[in-house]
Amino acid sequence: MSAARGVTLSGVAGDPGSPIHRLDPRAKILGLLTVTVVAVTAPLHAWPVFVACATVLLGVGLAARIGVGDHLRRVRPALVLVVPVAVVVPFVRVGGEAHALGPLTVHDAGLHVLASVLVKSALGVSSGALLTLTTPFPDVLRGLQALRAPRLLVLIAGLMYRYVFVVADEAGRMRTALTARSYRxxxxxxxxxxxxxxxxxxxxxxxxxxxxxxxxxxxxxxxxMPQLVRLRPTRTDTVFVVCIAALLLPLRLLGAPG
Incomplete structure (x- = not known):
């Protein structure tokens, strides 16, 4: 994959002029992180919490005009790694009532874990995908740095993003050289x-x-990294974070204790 194509696949999508795209990266990080934390910590029986998280993510996606295809392309790589592992759990996790499935047996405890992993991973991955679809990666790093994330981790992520496409191009040139020499x-x-x-x-x-x-x-x-323009939060950024927190946190803490 060429560097240009790699940047395209990892860049923003939707309407760059939408209210979501124009938000301060710190506001998007905090708001979508709230959705992820609430979804991951909620028990499986607290379905209103998951519905509320999904509704928030759907609203953000619609406001940013993110296409379904763009969203699926971004979440697919992560879910492809999670789903096969989760599917194995019902066959190895023992507990509760047993159900025969041909020559195999599944238990309620395993099915509970499977459903929990699928729901929470889908919401968490979708939340991260919306962040990357509406925020250029350098702006995400700026937001993390402004939020006092570990400086070394931010630095490593920034350098990796800047040079991973260079390494990919180098690998592509090596592959082309091998193909030109009929190496298969x-x-x-x-x-x-x-x-x-x-x-x-x-x-x-x-x-x-x-x-x-x-x-x-x-x-x-x-x-x-030098910053030419400093991040300045606006009232819209504050409203975005406060609305998500006001909707999800009381529902999680009061309506669905873990």
């Missing part, structure tokens, strides 16, 4: 060659990283 790895016997290629890619990336670091130090880099 098809069996386990080619594992050694692929390992050496991966090692070469790592060394090239490491050397490029060293050159970039020296260049940044020569330009006065002190561990913080």
């Amino acid at each position: 790895p098809r069996t386990v016997a080619h594992a050694g060659t692929l390992g050496r290629l991966a090692c070469g890619l790592f060394l090239r990336s490491y050397e490029r990283g060293e050159r970039v670091h020296v260049a940044m130090l020569a330009r006065g880099y002190d561990g913080r």
Whole structure:
């Protein structure tokens, strides 16, 4: 995948002029994080909490004019990792009434865990997807930095985002060179060659990283990215966070204790 295509797949979608897109990144982080925390901590029987979380996410998506296709493309990679693991739980978790499923047996405790994982992961992943669909990744990092997130983690995430597409392009060039030489790895016997290629890619990336670091130090880099425009919260940002918290937190704390 080329760097340009990678940026497109990881960038914003919907209407860039929508009220959601124009919000301060800190407001979106706090608001959508509230949805995630409420959904993850709620017990499975507290279905009104999940309905409220889904309603908030739906409202944010509609206000930002996010297409269903864009949203599904963003949540699919995470759910593909979660769902296969969750499906196995009913067959290994013992407890409650047992149900025969052909030669296998599932228990109510396992089904409870399966339903809980599916619902909570869907809401949590959708919340994160809406954040990335409405906020450029550099702005997310600025918001995290302003919210006093661990500086080292923010720095690592920022550098990874800036150079992961460079590494992907390097890997693409290596693959093109192999294809031009009619190299088609098809069996386990080619594992050694692929390992050496991966090692070469790592060394090239490491050397490029060293050159970039020296260049940044020569330009006065002190561990913080310079900000041309400071973040300034508005009344709309405050209303966004307060409305989400006022809707979800009382429902979670009073109506559905864990």
